[in-house]
Amino acid sequence: MQVSRKELVAVLSPFNPWWRGEPIADLPAWKRAAWSELDRWVASPPVHRAILVSGARQVGKTTLLLQQVDALLKQGVPSANILYATFDHPLLKLAGIEAVLEAWREREPRADGPEYLFLDEAQFIRDWGTWVKHQIDFNKQRRIVFTGSAMPLVQTEPESGVGRWHTIRLTTLSFYEYLQIKQLQLPLLPPLASLVELFEWPQPRFYRARELAAPYVGHFHEYLIRGGFPQTAQVESITQAQRLLREDIIDKVLKRDMTALFGVRRVLDLEHTFLYLCMHDGGLLNISDLSGNLEVKRPTAQHFIELLEACHLIYRLPPFGYGKDVLKGRFKIYLADAAIAPAVLLKGKGVIDDPALLGVATETAVFKHLFARYYARNVRFTYWHGKRGHEVDLVAEIGQQLIPFEVKYRAQHTGARELKGLIELCAQKDIARGYVVTKSLDDFGPMTELPPASAAVTRIMRIPAPLLCYWMGASELRQPDAEDA
Template structure:
C-alpha cells in the first residue's frame, strides 16, 4: 500500500516535536537509569565512526533513554532540526528503506546530514535492517546513527555478521535490584560495610531486613520493568501489562517476524513450561515429555527465546568444575522474575515456587556480565551427589573464582558448597539466606535481598568508572 506523501511527512513532523519546541514533552517525568551515561557517551562520541545499536527486552526503557539522549543533545547545543527520530513499528513506515525515511525527514527541514543524529527505534521491524544501516554508516561519515531493538541476541548476531566495524552494541538489561532500590529511595535502609569475598567488595547491611525483604518480594513480582516498578501506585493490573505488552507481543509478534515461526501456540506452551521451571535443573528427556517436543525443536525454541531475551541458559560443570562432553542437562532462567508474574500471577514469599524465583532474581543481577563464565555445578559420584547454584570459572576452566548457593531460609546448609570449595581450593564461599547475615573465615551468609543489591550495585559502580 502506497501512502500519500503528505501523510508520511506529517507523521514525521508529529514524531519530532522538538524541531519547534526544543523540548521532549515528558522528559522530566522519567528518571535516568544508571546505564544511561554509558549509552549517551556512545551517542555523542565522534570517533570511531560507528552506529550505536541499543539492545534489550521489551519495556525496559530503550525508547525513553533515546528521548533523553535527544534532549541532552539539544541542551548541549545541537540544532534540534538535525535530530531525527523514526519508530519503525509505525505502520506508515512499513517497507520503507531507512535512506528514504532519512531523506524525507531531511527534506522537511532543508538541512544536510552533516552533524545530524538519526534515531531508529524498533529497527528489527525492517527486513535486512543491518544491511540498510551499514550502507548509511558507510556513506555518511559525519552523521551519527542510533538504533534500538528488542530481540537482543538476534540483533547482536546480525550486527556481528553484517556490521563488523560499523556498529557498537550497547545492552540495556531489565531494571536491576540496585536501580529499583535507589530510584525508589529504599537505600536509606542500608549502610555500607566491608567483607572479604574474592577480594574486597562493597557490601551493605540493613537496619530493617524484614522491610527490605518486602521490597525484594515486590521487585521479584514487578520490579524488572521501570514503567511498572517506579509507578506501582498508578499501574492497574500490572500482571496483565506484563503478559499482554511483553510476553504475548514477543511470542506472537517479534519471534514469528524474526524467525518465520508458524506454530506460535506451541512456542507459547513451551515458554510456559520453561517459565514455570525457572531455576530448576532440566534435562532434554524431561523437557521433551512435558512439552511434547523433540530435542531438535527444544534447542531451536530455546535459541529463539534467548534471542528475544526471555530466557537464559546456564550450563553445567562437575565437582571439579570441568565441562561435560555430552550436554544432557541444563538450567534455564527467566531473564526477569517478573515475567513469571505475567504468566502465573503474583507470588507470595511463602509460595513453593518462590525460592526458584529468588534464585532467578539473584542470577538476573549478573545478566549484564556476559563476558564472565558463569555455570552451575552438579555431580553424582557413587553415593555422593550435590549441586552449587552459581559459580564463576576462568575462561580456560582451570580456576574457580567464586561460588554461591542460593537459599530462601535462615537455616541454610553449606555442606555441598564446602565440598565444592574444598575440591577447587576456594577459600571462601557465599550462601544466601532469608534474613541471616554472618561473616565467617570460610563462609559468608547473607540475605538474598542484600546479595542481589550488592551484585547489581557493584556492577553499576564499575560501569560508572568505565565511563569516567
C-alpha cells in the first residue's frame, strides 16, 4: 500500500509547526538533566554520530527532542532544515523513512547548512540499522537524533551500530528533577559536587544540612509512591498518578510494545512474570521459583526477563566477581522506578506506613539515582555476597575503584553491627570509602565506631536517602569526574 506525499505532508505538518513560523505548543520550561548532553552532541558533536535517546515510556524523550528543536530555532537554524517525525504514527510507519524525507523536502526546500532529523520511535523504521549506518557514513550534513527502546535497537543489528551512534540513557525523574517540576519552595540545600566532599565537612555543616533537609522528607516519600514520570509527578492526586502509571505506562508496554517490538503472544504470562518481579523488587531472582509458580518453562521465563529489561522496566545486577562467580550467581532485580510496584500491586499510600515496603522502595530509588548519575562512564553495578553470608546491596566499579553502598532505611541508628557485610567487603578489598544510606536525618555523618582493622583503610559515610537522591540528581547536571563517589 502506497501513501501519497500529500497524505504524508498532512501528517508531518502538525508535528512541525515551525515550518509555518509557529512556536512549539505546551513546551515546558524545565529541562531534564540529560538536556545538556543532548545539546552538546547536537550543537557541536565531538564525532559524527547519530544520537540515540533511550528510556522507558513517558520519561520525556519526545519533550527532550522538541526542546532541542526549539533551541536550534532560537540559534537561527533555518526551520526548513529541521524535521520531527514519529514512526509510532501508522501512516509514517507504513510509508517508511525515505518517503517521509521526500515529503519533507517537497514541503520545505532545503536551506544552507546542516539538516537536523529528529526521529521518534525509530524502532518502527524498516531496516533502521542499515539506514542509520548509511546516513552516518555517507551524509555528513545530516545530524540525526532518534528515540526508542535502546536495547532492542542496539541488539537487532549490533554491528551496524558500532561507532554510528551515541546513546543517552533517560531514566525516570530524579528526586531533584521531581522537585523542580513541582516548583516547590523549599530551603536551599548546600551544593555538593561529589559525595567524597562529605568526608571534608566540619561537624556544624552536617547539623545545618539536617535542619534544611527536614521539609524534604515528606516530599521524598511522596516521590517514592507517586513516581518519577513527568506525567505522574504533575497529577494532583496520588491515586490518579498511580492509575496513570499502571494503565498508561505499564499496560501499554506489556500489551502493546511487547507485541509490536518482539512479537510476544503470551501476554498474560508476561504480565504474571512482571507481577512476580514487582513482588520481589530489590530481591534476588530465583528463576526456578518464578517458572514453577507461573507454570512456564525456564527458557520462557528467562526470555520474559530479558524483554522487560529491553523495554527499560527493570534492571538486572549480577553478583560481584567475574567468570564462574557471575555465571553461577543469581541476578538482583530492580524495577525502573520505585513507584511501579506500589502502583501495580495497588498499595497506594500504604507503602509509607510499611517499613519493609518503604525500605525496598528507597533501595530501588537509590539504585536508579546512582545508575543515572554514572551510566555514561560505563560503571558496572553489582551486589556482593560474602562467604559468611553477609551482603552489600550495591557495588559500583568506577574505573579501578570499588564504591560500596548499603541501604539501611529504618528508624534505628546505624552502627557497625548492622554493617558487617560492608565492613567485611571493605577490609577484604582494601576499599577506601563506602556509603550507608539511612532514614533519619540525624543518622548523617562519618562513622567513627569502625573496627580497628577496617578503620585503618576505610572511611564510611552515612547519608539520609532524601539527601543522597537530591544530590545525585543535582550533580547529574554536570559531567562526572573520577572523584565523584
